[in-house]
Amino acid sequence: DGGITQSPKYLFRKEGQNVTLSCEQNLNHDAMYWYRQDPGQGLRLIYYSQIVNDFQKGDIAEGYSVSREKKESFPLTVTSAQKNPTAFYLCASSIRGLNYGYTFGSGTRLTVV
Amino acid sequence: AQTVTQSQPEMSVQEAETVTLSCTYDTSENNYYLFWYKQPPSRQMILVIRQEAYKQQNATENRFSVNFQKAAKSFSLKISDSQLGDTAMYFCAFMMTSNTGNQFYFGTGTSLTVIP
Numbered sequence: 596d597g598g599i600t601q602s603p604k605y606l607f608r609k610e611g612q613n614v615t616l617s618c619e620q621n622l623n624h625d626a627m628y629w630y631r632q633d634p635g636q637g638l639r640l641i642y643y644s645q646i647v648n649d650f651q652k653g654d655i656a657e658g659y660s661v662s663r664e665k666k667e668s669f670p671l672t673v674t675s676a677q678k679n680p681t682a683f684y685l686c687a688s689s690i691r692g693l694n695y696g697y698t699f700g701s702g703t704r705l706t707v708v
Numbered sequence: 709a710q711t712v713t714q715s716q717p718e719m720s721v722q723e724a725e726t727v728t729l730s731c732t733y734d735t736s737e738n739n740y741y742l743f744w745y746k747q748p749p750s751r752q753m754i755l756v757i758r759q760e761a762y763k764q765q766n767a768t769e770n771r772f773s774v775n776f777q778k779a780a781k782s783f784s785l786k787i788s789d790s791q792l793g794d795t796a797m798y799f800c801a802f803m804m805t806s807n808t809g810n811q812f813y814f815g816t817g818t819s820l821t822v823i824p
Contacts, residue, residue, distance in 0.1 A: 636816060637799060637817055640812070645809040683751065691809055695758070696741075696743050699753035702751050
């Protein structure tokens with residue numbers, strides 16, 4: 596079945612460590628996105644990529660980095676510069692130029708310990 | 709800048725009853741799309757319904773329908789015959805297309821509880 600796979604489902608990080616969240620899709624979608632979800636704040640855009648080897652910052656990119664070396668993959672690294680990384684992270688994808696909305700992954704819950 | 713407002717943080721409804729979730733948005737764009745997404749306790753985001761701004765007819769998907777008022781910039785979701793499985797967080801979203809691709813803007817969500 597086609598879809599988006601995020602891993603791991605739960606992730607624990609010590610302060611000062613970088614961690615990478617995986618997002619893989621087999622939908623042949625051009626565009627991929629990373630959102631952060633906090634209680635009462637909805638979804639906030641971290642980074643997005645419309646094509647391979649290209650990506651743009653979203654509203655809250657500070658402390659995060661991404662890469663898009665393959666169409667199927669869009670990993671997100673949460674760096675030690677991110678002051679409050681504990682959150683739920685959602686990856687999404689869409690077909691560029693079409694307006695059918697996003698397909699979402701099942702999310703990763705990151706907790707700093 | 710585009711904004712999406714959901715003024716009802718929490719709502720509840722009796723099973724089999726009807727409930728309406730409110731959403732307003734602000735934009736100067738004329739061509740855009742509106743969505744309602746459902747996020748159940750599993751936290752998987754699921755598309756509920758989609759509306760093109762250029763269409764006057766309100767979208768309907770089974771028990772889910774919208775009341776789209778373009779001039780008022782209002783996009784409410786009506787759930788008929790509510791079921792226990794409708795218990796979830798519901799997000800209203802606005803999408804426009806720019807040179808850098810599709811841009812989504814989400815509201816802060818409404819937590820809906822269906823009471824048996």
